[in-house]
Amino acid sequence: MKLAILGGSFNPVHKGHLFLAKQAADEYGYERVLFIPAREPPHKTLASGASDTDRLEMLKRALNEYGDNRFFIDDCELKRSGPSYTIDTVYDLEARYAGALEGKIGLIIGSDLAADFGKWKNADLLAEKADIVLGCRPLRDDEKLPEGGFSVAEAGVPDKPHRAGEHSGAGGTFPRPHLQLHNEFCAVSSAAIRRMTAEKKDWKALVPASVYEYIVQRKLYGFK
Template sequence: MGKSENKLGILGGCFDPVHAGHLMMAEAAADAFGLDKVIFVAANQPPFKNGGAAASARDRLAMVKAAIKGNPRLAVSDVEIKRGGVSYTVDTLDYFRKIYPAAELFLIIGGDNVAGLAGWKSIDSIRKFASFIVIERDWFDVSSTLIRQRIKQKKSIRYLTADGVIRYINRNRLYI
């Protein structure tokens, strides 16, 4: 990714697995706010998830890459995975602020996250580093949990996530 992008969206998550809702959030934010790029940031260890991810960080990163393949507006970053430990948004935004000093940063979150923002580490710094884009999730009913449950129940996950993600899950026998 070049350093000339002026408006960057940051979409963090566990992506366990990435699903159509994540992809639709990225596209909706890019369209509505004229974002040059949306960067998916796969969390190493989310601070609010008990028990960690079902799939490894490597697998979750590979699934995001498969999901966004061919879309020039979408990118993926492994900054939180490389950093290790608990993934805090403030640290990630500070990283992107330094890498892209001329860019305007936008943090893309689901409406379900708004109520908990006061509990985020260094929320005041987050607000200084980036503008929030809140996407209400009531217009789509898909979640990573639903996908994992359907796989365990041997039900189809077609159209819930990208075909490349489904192939990756099947090839690596994830969530069974």
Template sequence: MKTGILGGTFNPIHLAHLRIAEEVRLACGLDRVLFMPAATPPHKPLADDIAFVHRYAMVEAAVADNPAFSACDLEAQRPGKSYSVATLEILHDRFPDDEFYFIIGMDSYRAIDTWKDYSRLFELTNLVVAARPGHAGDDPLALLPVVIRGQFCYDGPSNVLRHCSGNRVILLKETFLDISSTRIRQQVAEQGSIRYLVPSVVEDYICRHDLYRGRERL
């Protein structure tokens, strides 16, 4: 099975998350995409300190109408920081016959050397990099840390880097929706509208639980 993984804080999940997952699913021929909320993000504090239970519930609601999408709470099942390399190792143990496609944005790809055991990621998964407008022509090899560039060869016509493990780094030119979780949180805090930025079920959930207004209800 070809399994895509889209991680993040999902604080909250929005339509751009869903759209990029769908575009990668089609481009890479994936059988499913797992949406993986981070329990304890390693790179930055969690804005508004929204509990995992809320962020996971919003993801579940957002993906419920797509049979190829599902929410996964794996990163809440273990203690400590939600490191992607540890998540991928667990997924390999649970699904040894799956081929994994880990979906990240260009900003994350540029900072891959800040990830824990980043060189191990390329052994565990194909990496699908969703390029934002204006970055589609970036050289994917030149953006990698110098110390690991020798592990790759670049296939220009397919815009793919091939790792010595057999896995690939795939750069996609996406029809990127310009939506951010930060903007959504600000809109809610200012009592503005988030309609058409998030699925209606997520908008309803945020309203019911008073999220992003400092009055979180469990």
């Protein structure tokens, strides 16, 4: 079985996460993609507004609504104490899927994380043990929206999706061996959705309908 993982805070999960996972599975033939919500992201503070239970529930609803039978949730990092290090997750999955894996585990990351990959725990070892699948992501979670925000139509499911080109971080092209994902993307981040929610802007098109309903019902991220 060809296995890939997509980790993140999923705070909240949005359509960009789903598109990235689908295109990685389509392009490189992954039979299973595990969405792994982080308990304590090592390189950023987890934003408030949703509990671990909320984030997990939104992810469950999103994957159920999306209906791709290659997508699964693995909550191993939520169960693990301390920071959520990807290398520890890869070791864990190798042990649990021993004998069933075909090749290396695929590690799907966006180009927004490429510049800081060298700061990850055992980054060189991680790049050896996993096949890094580098997809294009237009925003980092700590980036701000342009003045006036952006078009929900363009950020949701654009009529003419952007096509990924070269994937580079602050220092240029990603310096480690990787599989380049020629993905289409929507210009959205979890941080942008949280801000738009608090600012009473229209963000409904950026997340699956079931996730939108959950955020509204639970009044997450300052929703009023």
